[in-house]
Amino acid sequence: MTATAPSSPSTGSGQARIWDLASSVPDPSTGSGQARIWDLASSVPDPEMPMLTLADLGVLRGVREHDGQVVVTITPTYSGCPALATMRDDLVHRLRDAGYAARVEVALSPAWSSDWITERGRRALRDHGLSAPGPAPRAPAGGPVALDLGPTRRRLSCPRCEAADVALVSEFGPTACTAIYRCRSCLEPFEHVKEI
Ligand SMILES: [Zn+2]
Numbered sequence: 001m002t003a004t005a006p007s008s009p010s011t012g013s014g015q016a017r018i019w020d021l022a023s024s025v026p027d028p029s030t031g032s033g034q035a036r037i038w039d040l041a042s043s044v045p046d047p048e049m050p051m052l053t054l055a056d057l058g059v060l061r062g063v064r065e066h067d068g069q070v071v072v073t074i075t076p077t078y079s080g081c082p083a084l085a086t087m088r089d090d091l092v093h094r095l096r097d098a099g100y101a102a103r104v105e106v107a108l109s110p111a112w113s114s115d116w117i118t119e120r121g122r123r124a125l126r127d128h129g130l131s132a133p134g135p136a137p138r139a140p141a142g143g144p145v146a147l148d149l150g151p152t153r154r155r156l157s158c159p160r161c162e163a164a165d166v167a168l169v170s171e172f173g174p175t176a177c178t179a180i181y182r183c184r185s186c187l188e189p190f191e192h193v194k195e196i
Pocket of ligand 1: 162183184185
């Protein structure tokens with residue numbers, strides 16, 4: 001009994017989710033089963049960028065029942081992400097508050113990509129003054145991604161005034177996932193969510 005996120009998150013809108021409404025996971029309130037569990041889990045905000053839910057971020061991969069427990073599968077944005085423990089606790093607490101015994105499993109493969117951030121998530125980033133990532137670097141035919149030790153060049157525009165004249169201030173922002181830029185037109189600094 002499994003509900004999963006879209007198998008191709010980079011192209012999916014979330015509409016391709018598979019529900020199994022006949023699940024035997026007990027629902028203490030409405031009896032609507034697995035869709036309600038998905039809705040509960042997918043409403044948990046990302047600890048570092050709380051304008052995004054874990055579903056917006058593409059981190060939430062699936063919910064299923066096992067031994068009378070809800071098992072939530074997440075894929076961290078990167079393997080050393082310090083927010084992982086908080087994500088796990090927040091999911092367990094959200095489901096526990098709704099009456100479900102829950103645990104969280106971490107799936108490292110396939111690796112998360114910034115392409116998995118949904119359109120809704122990209123809009124939320126822009127609405128909060130952050131610049132959304134462009135297309136992630138692609139490995140040629142499944143091979144390794146080439147490492148470039150030179151400065152990362154990105155074609156960005158300012159999320160506030162949309163000017164393209166922006167300058168990198170720092171490759172690292174308040175979180176490792178973001179870089180800091182400054183707009184030369186409106187002069188405001190802004191965070192850019194990196195492509196990975
Ligand atoms: Zn600007």
